[in-house]
Amino acid sequence: TTPRQYINIELLTEALRTGNIVQFRNEFLDMHPYNQAEFFKELDEEDRLNIYHYLSPEEMAGLFENLDGEEHEYREVLAEMSPSYAADMLSNMYADDAVDVLNELEKDQVVSYLTIMDKEAADEIKELLHYEEYTAGSIMTTEYIAIVANQTVRSAMHILKNEAPRAETIYYVYVIDEDRHLVGVLSLRDLIVSEDDAMISEIMYDRVVSVSVGEDQEEVARMMRDYNFLALPVVDFQDHLLGIITVDDIMDVMEEEASDDYSKLAGIADLDSIDRN
Ligand code: ATP
The missing domain is CATH 3.10.580.10 (CBS-domain)
Structure with missing residues (x-):
């Protein structure tokens, strides 16, 4: 159900594989970050490694905010990047989105990223990491006016x-x-x-x-x-x-809650069928 009309897959893949950085950047940076993320998700590791060379950490941040990753996805993708590239990218993300990503990592990994990140960004993220999961504090951002x-x-x-x-x-x-x-x-x-x-x-x-x-x-x-x-x-x-x-x-949040409720209902349905048997 992905709207493919704004992703020129052939051109991007070709530019990526032949090392045509200029063409790749021209096309890629013109896309909405959601479309960038959709394209990125389909790539194999070799192509992803190329991307980290073609895009700055700041450019990568926009894509990452739209990744909506599963736990392992975030972990795998971050592990492919050099620690300093990953830290720079996290510094350039909105604090609440960076927190979503960091919450999926092991504690010592989080600490190591926070120590090499831009100090101001790291401080903001540390504040947010204190709040209980599922509370307003855990989903808020400090980037307001x-x-x-x-x-x-x-x-x-x-x-x-x-x-x-x-x-x-x-x-x-x-x-x-x-x-x-x-x-x-x-x-x-x-x-x-x-x-x-x-x-x-x-x-x-x-x-x-x-x-x-x-x-x-x-x-x-x-x-x-x-x-x-x-x-x-x-x-x-x-x-x-x-x-x-x-x-x-x-x-x-609503999407998460809806799928939680759905699994609860599915659980109830299972019990029903057991009762009947
Ligand atoms: P309307 O709802 O009248 O069509 P609008 O589309 O401009 O106007 P908003 O701009 O979203 O709607 O909000 C209208 C008003 O609500 C604004 O004047 C804004 O200052 C005020 N407002 C925004 N946030 C809050 C808040 N947290 N508590 C109270 N008022 C708020």
Whole structure:
């Protein structure tokens, strides 16, 4: 069921095998990371090893975020890369996606990657690795945009422009006070339609819906659906902003939960058939 129309398999494979780096990069980097991942999944080890030479760790990061790997896939693929290439790639991934990958590895492997990774990225990932599985904290990302209320729309737009390349979503901007308490929210749309001289404190919405860091991920999915937001902020018990969960993270959760429920049902069906026999 993969949409193949945007993957020119023949051309890519040919370029990969004949060592035509320029042609390979031209075609490959033009593809959506999902399509890149779909192509990558079909390759054998020799071709994959070529790819690590043709793409920078940063370029590989986009593909990897879309891999949706099984445990062994992540492990095998990472083991094929040189440790420094793998670490660079992990540094360039969104922290929550990197955590998903690291959670599939052995503990000593995780530690060894974290020690050679970019320090800032490693620190972010270490924070996230502390949270219990299936909680809001375990699926949130720390790459959000937060601003203070006491400034104009003009200066907020300036911050947004600077931070946008690193944020997982720029659609919502969260407003915090000096102690990082979450005090308001604005959408990018709200900002764009406001006067440049308007103060953020005047235009922000202060009844922010948030989830607590220990909240069950199923509950987060439910809230996301009920409120129809593209992201939800995650806070601690004193309302400090810790991260955000975006709707695409939640889609992964829903898929997981659906297949869990399905296996439970399958289990019940099996019991039924045993009873009857
Ligand atoms: P509408 O839903 O009216 O069509 P829209 O498509 O722009 O508008 P969003 O932009 O997703 O919808 O959200 C609308 C409003 O919700 C925005 O003004 C935004 O500031 C606000 N908002 C976003 N996140 C939260 C939140 N966590 N809690 C409360 N309000 C929020």
